Amino acid sequence: MVHDWRDVPAAARGATVALGNLDGVHIGHRAVLRAAHGARPDLPLAALTFEPHPREHFRPEDPPFRLTPQPAKCAALRDAGCRVVYALPFGAELAAMGAEAFVEEVLHRGIGARHLACGADFAFGHRRGGNVALLSREAERRGIGLTVVPPVTDAEGTVSSTRIRRNLQDGYPERAAADLGRPWEIRGEVVHGDKLGRVLGWPTANLWLGRHIEPARGVYAVTVVLPDGTEVKGVANVGRRPTLGGDPQTRLEVHLFDWQGDLYGQEIGVRLHQFLRPDATFAGLEELKDAIAEDARQARRVLD
Incomplete structure (x- = not known):
């Protein structure tokens, strides 16, 4: 596990990287991981996430909401084939970093990403100012590939961490299990x-x-x-x-x-x-x- 994007070991650079909070590592997240690997199977598979979850940083008074605290998340990511997990500390510095700076400083210079994969609703940077269109433009400028993955859906709608949390709170762990895999x-x-x-x-x-x-x-x-x-x-x-x-x-x-x-x-x-x-x-x-x-x-x- 890598915590500091400024000091990434050489062996942990140059990966194909799935992006997102990835709470739960559910079947939608696994689709992003498969897309990252499928686009560049010659590269090690990695995931980039944040610890604590940004919501915990911005709303510390909220009750606990995590499906997978960090150790469980990393174990699930390893089970899904990740060789590297970038668990970046989310605090004032990352919260204030603009989207373009995040691509340059973290994704390009920091971890040396060769390919990226994310969901269609991925947002990042200061005040979530970066979207998939911006990520595509900035990644292309730096020779980084990008795969945008459509949401995984079923008859009930889109699989999401929010839906899994709601099912658990409503007493339906079997529905949560179906979404988690x-x-x-x-x-x-x-x-x-x-x-x-x-x-x-x-x-x-x-x-x-x-x-x-x-x-x-x-x-x-x-x-x-x-x-x-x-x-x-x-x-x-x-x-x-x-x-x-x-x-x-x-x-x-x-x-x-x-x-x-x-x-x-x-x-x-x-x-x-x-x-x-x-x-x-x-x-x-x-x-x-x-x-x-x-x-x-x-x-x-x-x-x-």
Whole structure:
């Protein structure tokens, strides 16, 4: 991963480069990556993106909205064939850089791009003043090729990160998965909880959502990717535990089926497959215990 466009190693220069925020690395983004590679298969494939997401820079008070925080994004880009990821730090300097200067200083002199690919709505530079027409003109002047990729669409419209976020917030992880080309995953470190799940007979691994977007609160059928890469089925709750008085932050609690072990302090990935029911308040622990048992039965049915 390259963070400084002024100090790019020679081996990371001269690539064919997909441009964009690429949050989610969904099937539309992968179409741009394929176009970049297809135009110049003789060159290494790279992606240029920004960290933090420009929206986080301009609107820091917004709640978390990321589908893929930086490590997950880079992993997805590598899975899609990228040999180089330029994750440029987005701050005051890049925000103030004009579009022509961005092409010259970053794309041409900085990373030495030989070919570019982007979506038809790609905008860049100060106040998003650069569009595809400007990029085409400025790239041609410098001998850089450009492929403009039409949007990927289906019966519901255009595949986009915004649409995927909305589907997750509405409780449709399977629709999000169709647009992503894979199940949506929350990755995080397992933290200590209050051990109540163990008392109830349903021990859970607890994660904070961090910078991930918050999906619909409730219960999900999930699979869990363990640190060794093993995938285990389970049932998870995303919420603030209203029966227990409520939490200040939303957490994800996941019970792994037919598995025992210690995951504290380790990173796992929880993949959401199907929303089972909304978050609910129960009269007491016995009612909660019965609900968890039914949730587990439903999750097993879905996953089997």
